[in-house]
Amino acid sequence: MKLYRDLLVLMMCGLGIASALSPSSFVESLSARGSFSDAHTLAKRQAGPLGTSIFFKYLWVSQCGYAPVYNPDEISIQVSSTLSVPNNLLDKAARLVYLLTRFMPRPLFRALSQNMSVGVFVHRQDLPSAFPEYTAKADTPQCAGRCDAECSQTCIETGDKFDTQWVYGGPRVLVASQNLNCDRDLFNDPQFGLLNLLVSEICQITGNLLPPGTSQALYQSYQTALDTNIWVSSTAMRSASDYFLQASLTWFASTRLTDLTTGGMNICGEQPCSTEIDSRKRIEELDPGLYDVMNEVYNNGRRYIRGGITVCRW
Structure with missing residues (x-):
């Protein structure tokens, strides 16, 4: 079903239909559309x-x-x-x-x-x-x-x-x-x-535009994380909006701030996670409800997709 949905997106973007298109080649071909002189x-x-x-x-x-x-x-x-x-x-x-x-x-x-x-x-x-x-x-x-x-x-x-x-x-x-x-x-x-400032601002706006079902899932995850102390007491835990923002920045490997800001979402061991794969895996392991929200908002439910973003390079 997910591959079928990806093929529909390809047709919408005017890329044509590719037979037996793998998830990785789908991402690469769609990314290639972004470059202009x-x-x-x-x-x-x-x-x-x-x-x-x-x-x-x-x-x-x-x-x-x-x-x-x-x-x-x-x-x-x-x-x-x-x-x-x-x-x-x-x-x-x-x-x-x-x-x-x-x-x-x-x-x-x-x-x-x-x-x-x-x-x-x-x-x-x-x-x-x-x-x-x-x-x-x-x-x-x-x-x-x-x-x-x-x-x-x-x-x-x-x-x-x-x-x-x-x-x-x-x-x-x-x-x-x-x-x-x-x-x-x-x-x-x-x-x-x-910190990637543009990622931060866009994700804040995105968090304010979530559909009701996603907003409810986010709030439930936030309450669970707050009640069970999943993350360090920090800026990230001040509100559901801050929780969403720091998770989004971590999802796209766009923050290297300390756990006093991120709650530790972006920390692997004692250092910031080195890749977005590591960052997402940490959220998935410690806060699966939050991971599901991130995956729905930014990947439309497709876990295999990577963002290709860091703080300074993309």
Whole structure:
């Protein structure tokens, strides 16, 4: 039944029907759809803050790959960047979105596409408020150092200025290109290669869009884990949402943080698990209910599929 379902996905993606297609070759052939030349990246102008004009580059991500041209007949997630972002990092961001979402159930991907887009910028060179969704958050001379009254919109909940952020989880998820480039430039990554910020933000949004049955299964697993102390008392156990987030990051081998944050989900022995296979096996052995939720959300029930993601490389 699962192989039959995979073949249907292949036909939807225009890859044709392959006879006796193995699960591994299915994953490899679908992954191959994701690569596009940097020369195909398009640039378009948008209104920027304070009446300025800003240019952006775009890619559109579907469950079949990603492309520089929007197809209205295909469900897709827009990934854009400022012109300062090198084309290879825009491509890397789009590929990451594709790898995260390519096997999730179709209705969940549709919900994600309706509630999220992605923006990439160069921290200290670009301003997050350059993106059209956030022009109202641009800092002004009158609001320098202020978050009160009319200046409150230029700040986030912590009291920090919006334009100083490395990542933001609004309707357009924003992430600094330095975090995406941590495999080549670790020094300028704000997380120093310990956390994939884009994976974190997308998985948080995904957790808020789960269908009722999956949400109920997640909550039941969380309660069981809480009652039986499966995981270390940590950020991961503060709520079912945090539990889902840390499990998702572990599922995709996208965190190397300590058990004080992850609850130990990503820890094999005394060190972070070296591969996503090890990470998933740990969750399956210690918290099978949580494993089933992860497998349903990101693999649509197909245990043999791997994400191909790490903190810095994919």
